[in-house]
Amino acid sequence: MLRDYMGVILLNEDESNIRSLTLNRPIASIPIFGRYRVIDFVLSNMVNSGITNVGIFVERNSRSLVDHIGTGKPWDLNRKIDGLFIFNHTLKRLVQEDVNAFKYNMEYFFRSKKEKVVLSRSRMICNINLEEIAQEHERSGADVTIVYKKVNNDEMFLNCEVLNIENGKVIGVGKNLGMGDTINVSMEIFFMSKEFLIQAIYKCMQEGICSSVMEYVYKHVRNHDVRVYEFKGYLGCINSVSSYYKVSMDFLNQDVMQELCSKNGNIYTKSYDSPPTKYLNGCSITNSIIASGSIIKGLVSNSIIGRRVIIEEGAEVIDSIVFSRCIIGKNVKLKNVILDKNVIIEDDKVLIGDNKYPIVIEKGSRIHL
Amino acid sequence: MRKKEIIAMVLAGGQGTRLKSLTKNNAKPAVPFGGKYRIIDFVLSNCANSDIDTVGVLTQYQPLILNAHIGIGMTWDLDRKFGGVRILPPYQHEAGGNWYKGTADAIYQNMNYIDYYNPEYVLVLSGDHIYKMDYNLMLDYHKEKNADCTIAVIEVPIEEASRFGIMNTHEDGRIYEFEEKPKKPKSNLASMGIYIFNWNKLKHFLKEDQKDPTSSNDFGKNVIPRMLKEGAKLYAYKFEGYWKDVGTVESYWEANMDLLKEDCQLDLYEGVSKIYAVDYSLPPQYIGPEAAVENSMIVDGCTVYGEVRNSIISRGVFIGKNAVVKDSVILQDAKIEDGAVVLKSIVGNGARIREGVTVGNGKEIVLIPEKKDVKENILEG
Numbered sequence: 001m002l003r004d005y006m007g008v009i010l011l012n013e014d015e016s017n018i019r020s021l022t023l024n025r026p027i028a029s030i031p032i033f034g035r036y037r038v039i040d041f042v043l044s045n046m047v048n049s050g051i052t053n054v055g056i057f058v059e060r061n062s063r064s065l066v067d068h069i070g071t072g073k074p075w076d077l078n079r080k081i082d083g084l085f086i087f088n089h090t091l092k093r094l095v096q097e098d099v100n101a102f103k104y105n106m107e108y109f110f111r112s113k114k115e116k117v118v119l120s121r122s123r124m125i126c127n128i129n130l131e132e133i134a135q136e137h138e139r140s141g142a143d144v145t146i147v148y149k150k151v152n153n154d155e156m157f158l159n160c161e162v163l164n165i166e167n168g169k170v171i172g173v174g175k176n177l178g179m180g181d182t183i184n185v186s187m188e189i190f191f192m193s194k195e196f197l198i199q200a201i202y203k204c205m206q207e208g209i210c211s212s213v214m215e216y217v218y219k220h221v222r223n224h225d226v227r228v229y230e231f232k233g234y235l236g237c238i239n240s241v242s243s244y245y246k247v248s249m250d251f252l253n254q255d256v257m258q259e260l261c262s263k264n265g266n267i268y269t270k271s272y273d274s275p276p277t278k279y280l281n282g283c284s285i286t287n288s289i290i291a292s293g294s295i296i297k298g299l300v301s302n303s304i305i306g307r308r309v310i311i312e313e314g315a316e317v318i319d320s321i322v323f324s325r326c327i328i329g330k331n332v333k334l335k336n337v338i339l340d341k342n343v344i345i346e347d348d349k350v351l352i353g354d355n356k357y358p359i360v361i362e363k364g365s366r367i368h369l
Numbered sequence: 370m371r372k373k374e375i376i377a378m379v380l381a382g383g384q385g386t387r388l389k390s391l392t393k394n395n396a397k398p399a400v401p402f403g404g405k406y407r408i409i410d411f412v413l414s415n416c417a418n419s420d421i422d423t424v425g426v427l428t429q430y431q432p433l434i435l436n437a438h439i440g441i442g443m444t445w446d447l448d449r450k451f452g453g454v455r456i457l458p459p460y461q462h463e464a465g466g467n468w469y470k471g472t473a474d475a476i477y478q479n480m481n482y483i484d485y486y487n488p489e490y491v492l493v494l495s496g497d498h499i500y501k502m503d504y505n506l507m508l509d510y511h512k513e514k515n516a517d518c519t520i521a522v523i524e525v526p527i528e529e530a531s532r533f534g535i536m537n538t539h540e541d542g543r544i545y546e547f548e549e550k551p552k553k554p555k556s557n558l559a560s561m562g563i564y565i566f567n568w569n570k571l572k573h574f575l576k577e578d579q580k581d582p583t584s585s586n587d588f589g590k591n592v593i594p595r596m597l598k599e600g601a602k603l604y605a606y607k608f609e610g611y612w613k614d615v616g617t618v619e620s621y622w623e624a625n626m627d628l629l630k631e632d633c634q635l636d637l638y639e640g641v642s643k644i645y646a647v648d649y650s651l652p653p654q655y656i657g658p659e660a661a662v663e664n665s666m667i668v669d670g671c672t673v674y675g676e677v678r679n680s681i682i683s684r685g686v687f688i689g690k691n692a693v694v695k696d697s698v699i700l701q702d703a704k705i706e707d708g709a710v711v712l713k714s715i716v717g718n719g720a721r722i723r724e725g726v727t728v729g730n731g732k733e734i735v736l737i738p739e740k741k742d743v744k745e746n747i748l749e750g
Contacts, residue, residue, distance in 0.1 A: 033652075033653060034653040035652075035653045035669070073443075074648075074650070252655075254655065254672070257652060257655065261651075261652035262652070266650045266651070267650070267652070268650045269650065271648035273643045273644070273645045273646060273648075275403075275405070275637035275638055275643075275644070275666075276403065276404035276405055276637075276666040276667060276668040276681070277654065277666065277667055277668070278629075278638070278665075278666050279662045279663060279664065279665050279666070279667065279677075280631075280663075280664060281663055281664050282663070283662065283663065284661075285656040285660065285662050286656065286657070286658050286659070286660065287656070287657060287658040288655075288656050289653045289654070289655055290653060290654050290656065290667075291653045291654075291669070292405070292653075292654075292668055292669055293638070295638065300656075304653075308638075308640075
């Protein structure tokens with residue numbers, strides 16, 4: 001158990017290719033897989049590894065995130081000793097500058113008795129055993145250990161950081177422009193001592209070369225002992241609408257779903273006390289994920305349906321993702337569509353997107369003929 | 370001193386023998402119901418939705434699962450500083466200790482608990498009924514009638530009335546007679562086992578009842594008749610809506626099937642007064658490529674590859690390829706393997722129906738006990 005670690009989650013993530021889903025929320029609180037939010041994975045991974053102190057640094061648009069996380073109860077983080085800390089959820093100028101966010105909250109680091117830190121973002125979706133990596137990190141004596149995965153270079157990891165590795169050490173870090181067949185993509189999970197983190201923050205502030213701690217590590221791999229740990233499980237990255245869609249469709253594969261939801265511990269999320277899902281006469285469901293509380297009379301195929309969704313008779317939902325509380329009217333046809341929360345599609349409407357670039361309907365829209 | 374206007378006492382100690390193996394290791398209020406609930410969730414959620422924040426739960430028989438389920442009451446917002454949910458088992462005191470003899474005795478033995486909150490009214494509930502009710506409306510009625518005790522009643526078909534405790538009332542709702550399972554019922558108002566008492570009055574009658582060595586210390590049999598005899602003001606509060614006492618395997622199965630009816634009066638889907646249930650952090654349900662699901666309820670953590678019709682499937686259940694589940698209630702973590710057939714059955718939690726095995730005949734209900742490994746056909750209950 002990682003008793004000596006604090007978890008730090010940085011949520012100033014690049015939203016430029018996923019705007020339509022982040023109008024009201026950060027990437028971290030985008031609903032995913034019917035009943036989860038993106039941040040549930042990193043939070044649960046940390047908690048399942050025994051971390052009991054988690055600080056979340058978030059910038060604008062945090063209402064949805066703060067509502068989701070609450071006091072941290074679903075993750076057992078509502079504690080007297082340690083527990084959950086949410087910082088700067090109203091600070092407006094944080095974009096890409098987490099050092100700024102740290103600067104005002106150094107006391108959080110000084111006060112904690114924990115000596116080591118796991119630093120992470122939320123957009124990398126995986127179920128990972130952090131204990132193993134911590135052991136490896138401590139055995140190697142490295143300043144920083146970065147978790148990476150060797151992946152086939154597809155669009156999912158565009159613009160992610162790529163590690164240039166030699167003998168287990170990082171010798172350079174670049175950006176993935178889509179070149180090369182396989183790449184070592186950084187999973188944005190860093191193990192380091194608290195002391196290293198504090199020094200890095202001070203250096204960023206004083207030298208003004210870097211505005212984020214991750215960037216500092218990436219730029220100074222030659223000055224410090226920066227090593228890697230290879231992750232071999234499933235990895236999805238939420239950095240664009242099409243990668244979000246890809247990861248969601250991957251989840252329909254039962255092996256991926258089982259791994260993500262339970263391999264190293266369950267994924268916890270806020271409970272909404274939804275009733276069971278009701279399947280009525282005449283409905284037809286194939287290869288789909290359905291969260292609870294929905295009422296289904298129509299056809300659902302290769303799709304992910306969130307909580308309390310109503311799908312009327314004659315409707316067809318194919319290769320689509322429906323967030324919670326949507327209403328899909330009679331004889332509606334949806335294919336390759338993502339409906340954000342509370343969308344109403346009135347009877348007989350037809351929406352068809354592309355299987356790589358699905359149509360996104362914004363939260364609360366009402367689509368009629 | 371701080372006090373409460375009303376507190377609830379939930380009777381949850383019954384064994385429920387007629388539920389057979391469903392209550393072998395479990396108290397009746399903790400029997401799973403409707404896919405994701407346990408029976409007591411309904412009463413506790415009703416309390417939460419009626420702003421009753423102090424609830425004593427009287428336990429006696431096999432309380433382990435029930436205690437774990439209730440915990441500190443967080444699920445129902447009953448984790449409070451002053452009040453909240455409290456589990457009240459029988460205990461030892463100076464003069465020794467006794468099991469709860471009857472429903473009234475259970476309340477009598479916990480007078481200290483009630484006095485601690487010094488309430489105006491005490492609401493006595495049964496932990497094993499399925500219904501949704503706003504107790505505030507009943508309390509308003511109780512105050513309006515200036516009653517000593519108000520008993521909720523529901524109209525039942527007169528031909529069935531002799532199965533219930535029947536209240537005979539005057540036109541204004543005042544009860545003049547209570548008949549337990551009358552042969553020739555005079556009215557069709559059945560007691561729902563829901564009482565509001567003025568605490569001072571109840572205390573008096575509980576003490577009187579204890580003095581009578583022949584009493585079986587039961588509300589229906591002893592306390593209510595005594596109150597009537599001594600001229601206390603008892604009123605009947607007519608409840609309209611769904612209400613079911615799941616006393617037998619048959620009624621348990623029926624109540625589950627009621628949820629699947631198009632015109633079911635028990636609306637679990639309206640968002641105002643939800644029924645709250647413990648969340649187990651399971652993944653969403655997966656319905657496979659060749660599955661066929663119709664007129665059924667399925668919850669988180671289920672994996673369905675086969676055919677499911679007119680059935681309730683609880684959390685974590687697996688239904689294999691070409692398996693058929695019809696008119697059945699499958700409890701949590703049961704496994705129906707490929708090609709197995711389950712007809713009009715209740716499959717206990719963790720049970721395993723092996724590949725190709727048939728359970729049930731579609732006519733009478735077959736009950737498979739929890740964790741049973743079924744390797745051969747079981748065609749009769």
